[in-house]
Amino acid sequence: MKSKDIKDLALIIFGASGDLTYRKLIPAVFDLYKQKSLPANFAVLGVARTSFTDDSFREKMKEGIRQFATAKDALDGELNEFCQKLHYLSINTEKEGDYAKVKERLDKLDKEADTGGNYIFYLSTPPSLYPLIPKYLASQGLNRQGNSFRRIIIEKPFGTDLKSAIELNSSLLENYEEDQIYRIDHYMGKETVQNLLVTRFANGIYEPLWNRNYIDHIEITAAESIGVENRGGYYDNSGALRDMVQNHLLQIVGLVAMEPPMSIDSVSIRNEKLKVFQALRPLSGEDVFKNVIRGQYTAANIKGKYAKGYREEKGVAPESRTETYLAMKLFIDNWRWGGVPFYVRTGKRLPTRVSEIVIHFKPAPQRLFPESVNLSDDNQLIIRVQPDEGILLKTNMKVPGSGFQTNTVNMDFHYSQLKDAYYLPEAYERLLLDCMTGDSTLYVRGDALEATWKFVQPLLDFWKDNPDAPLHGYPAGSWGPNVADDLIEGKDRHWRYPCKNLSDDGIYCEL
Template identity: 45%
Template sequence: MKKASKLNPTIFVIFGGTGDLNKRKLAPALYNLYTEGYMPSKFAIIGTGRTAFTDEKYQKELLHSVNEFSRNGKVKKDKWDVFSQSIHYCTIDIKSQQTFENLKGEIEKYQADFGENTQVIFYLAVAPNLFPLIAQCLHQYKLTGNEENCRIVIEKPFGHDLESAKELNLLLSGIFTEKQIYRIDHYLGKETVQNMMAFRFANSLFEPLWNRTYIEHIQISVTEQLGVGDRGGYYEGAGALRDMIQNHLLQLLCLVGMEAPISFNADEIRDRKVEVLRAVRPFKPEEISSHAVRGQYSKGWVEGKEVPGYRSENGVDAHSNTETFAAVKFFIDNWRWQGIPFYLRTGKRMNQTSSIITIQFKDVPHHIFSNNVAETWQQNRLIISIQPEASIRLQVQSKRPGLDMVLNPVDMVFNYKGTYENDSPEAYETLLLDAILGDQTLFMRGDQVEAAWELVMPIIHTWENKKSLSFPNYAADSWGPEEAEALIARDGYHWFTLPIKD
């Protein structure tokens, strides 16, 4: 890792500087990078928004946010006093393009002070419908600079469907090179997700087994106890398939299913991910009902509190056809994975909040133990937990202590908290640092985004054109609709969960 003194001077311009994402994630991440010595020695943070703020008032706003949301707790006064001197605010009404002249003046002021190697990172922490307008304004006012010193970071959702994603890619590619575009998916910045590549490609133990010969099936499950909360208006136009499977879960599928890259190079790794998406078997309309399940939560009780059903949430249509749960069975048609099902599941108001990848290995070819000895027999599983705990578990059979030969499954566990003293960085810390370094390994490429949209569009079209008559079809604090259990049970399997320890 480069030392701060070796990093190029950097100007962060955060569109949506008064918004929730900046307050909860970006500002705390930038402050943590600074306190731990990963920020350039010369940097500036320019927050933008329509609300009029002085620099001092804006600095106080961010101080409250960092104190509340930083993983390191409240700021140290001496550190904050120095850090906050680099925070500036620029009032911008995106629909009034003349205000970009003010922003241009602020950027040029810092560039003159920092020198010719100064890089500018534009972070679009705004509503997706504003992405094209901001990009066009940056180009119009000649703020995009050269490709070595200018980057644009775009939050998900990247498009609403395949056509809108293509349109956005086309617009951006007319202003920026692909090298300048950082499509962010915060899931890829999580420590355990990054460790997937290290686990697979830095060890010789599992790679010979990582194929259809030894693996029976794979599950990727990301569930939430929370409902849509105050995001009902947004969620109505998205749904679980768009909001989670098209990006987060398909990214995890790529990490599990990809071939070994030649080197740890951004484009080399992203090439291997795109290969996976292109190998996923496309859906025919008549296959949707047997390969995909949707659900919508009803009212219920969660941790002793009554919660409303989705159709009673703020901003939600009383007759909504939007799914809050989705489960899909995918197949990857290549030599490594032919015939092995990948089950992806996500939902809101589920029994627990968890993100788990489970690799189920095939059973032993011949059982030598009697049923009495192996009454709790379980096939070997590799469980990669992203949350609530960051861990990797290998479940194997072992003899229970005692005079009798009795087998039961045991866990061989690697747990981050039990192994390392330091806290893992937040995902946004990792991704913001990569943006400073110009490392696109953990960011999505344009063709990757389009390939993911192409896979889910048949399901989206089917569900949008055929209203579900069963909604709501699962209770809050459950594991989703019965049809999801049937989806995997037809193949002789069941959904795995990881017991949460107090």
């Protein structure tokens, strides 16, 4: 997308003194600038309580760009020219009266930078401000669209349960139309996630197999090797279900499982994803026991170094029962997926950082080759979301020579193979650009958001009502509680382990 297709605009970041702005947002905007994707007339207004001048804000953002942008090696001249587009305003974000200053500054910026009154407001603040900032902006008329557009991007977490998500949606809809609201899920900005649509709907070979007749089960993993770092306080009130499953992992389930859309536009694609969420089989109390495994990492030695347990982390309650690992079996009750289990797992302090989707196909209907031939009954299509984005198909192949000895071979494609031919945008870069063009396809629609919360709410209720429900310890650096292995039923079925345990032992321990 080139700048001529995007209207001139100002990007207003609330929470501009924070970590996300520093590490992700401004580096992504700089990369867009380097790619010549920004409109000719463009400005950023950073807003927060911390006091900065335009110049001191620019200096701080330069540091962030130098560390985190893809184009971190840009010339000083380019960086300085870009930073002239950055401005800063300090207000008390919780005080309605201060929003007159935002309006005043934007009017001034429109005149100076010719941004045409088009605004994208990015909320990168604590979530308690998500209902307030849009309301206070509206009190200054900054929600009203005429010839210019007004859009809001909202970071996760969007609600902490079904009720709060509905309340937040309703409060936003008091002043904004749904098509002005962009709920960001950065997983949707990843190239391989979007490539799912192309893999499925631009190839004749996959879609005929993409159903209960040929697929045995589907695995979706999002593993992190880090712990809660300095976000213990936030995480302890959240946990893996809210932090990863309700949003990122269910969004991926939506793309994997949706029906072909009528066309490749935002309404059609999001309609189909919504139907998937509506077809998720609700989990009642008994199912939670059977189909959901919670874990929490415990202290361990990783390669000779002490790794803290979750309860020792800063900001975490010493008796915390927050899950840092979650594995679940879920079903989508529709014609395409009837009876096909989806196994979803995520965790912190696992052996490696990897997110991937594994489609396990059913075995061939008849085994022609003798038992002595070592055949894999499990053809897998692995879609690697991160790192080393790509796609891999595992099939049986005959080993050269007499007889029929076989081996499993991988047919693979790595996005890195294209890096000399194509530029690979970071997720925030892609998503920011989409919002600038008004394309909400990869953003989460309000009804889909509520549908995913509706699915996870019974789990939250169950754990609240049953505080003693099992929470399994797993040593930091292992693949989670061993009991999660039993979730996957059937001969020769098990989770795919892209790498081995890193801790000294993979012992199971009940907390």
